[in-house]
Amino acid sequence: MNLSNLKPAKGSRKDRKRVGRGPGSGLGKTSGRGSKGQLSGSGYSRKRDFEGGQMPLVRRVPKRGFTNIFRIEYTVVNLDSLARIGKKEIELKDLVASGLIKRETERVKVLGRGEIASAKTIHAHKFSESALKKIEEKGGKAVTIG
Numbered sequence: 001m002n003l004s005n006l007k008p009a010k011g012s013r014k015d016r017k018r019v020g021r022g023p024g025s026g027l028g029k030t031s032g033r034g035s036k037g038q039l040s041g042s043g044y045s046r047k048r049d050f051e052g053g054q055m056p057l058v059r060r061v062p063k064r065g066f067t068n069i070f071r072i073e074y075t076v077v078n079l080d081s082l083a084r085i086g087k088k089e090i091e092l093k094d095l096v097a098s099g100l101i102k103r104e105t106e107r108v109k110v111l112g113r114g115e116i117a118s119a120k121t122i123h124a125h126k127f128s129e130s131a132l133k134k135i136e137e138k139g140g141k142a143v144t145i146g
Helices: 079-083 092-097 129-137
Strands: 075-078 108-111 121-124 141-144
Touching: 075 079, 079 108, 079 129, 108 121, 108 129, 129 141
Parallel strands: 075 108, 121 141
Antiparallel strands: none
16 A cells, blocks of 8 residues: 555545536536526525515514623632632632633632631632621631722
């Protein structure tokens, strides 16, 4: 075996469709587009939501509600998952390292589900009242970022 007799696997390569090359090709004359009508012309391109002239679904369905573009989203972290991190001081980089958040630029809110065993200093953007209470009961500190 050498480079001169390498071939792709049988059926893995297919010739491109050459339209408009005479009646013998099977794709001559109308080039596989049928005859007449809107779709047969050369300049036709169908819009993504086009439904043959019927009112598109996106326009038929009623719109409701409001999306606030200035909304600030927080990634939620609970105390029970923070308890598994074996450090006295927990910062955002520690949350990333433990896989609780994806990146350090995320805003984090600590919620009060579960307990922490010892006093910890936790850095986050927001804390729920129950989380604050539980952290301070154990002699820890909740440091609010920014």
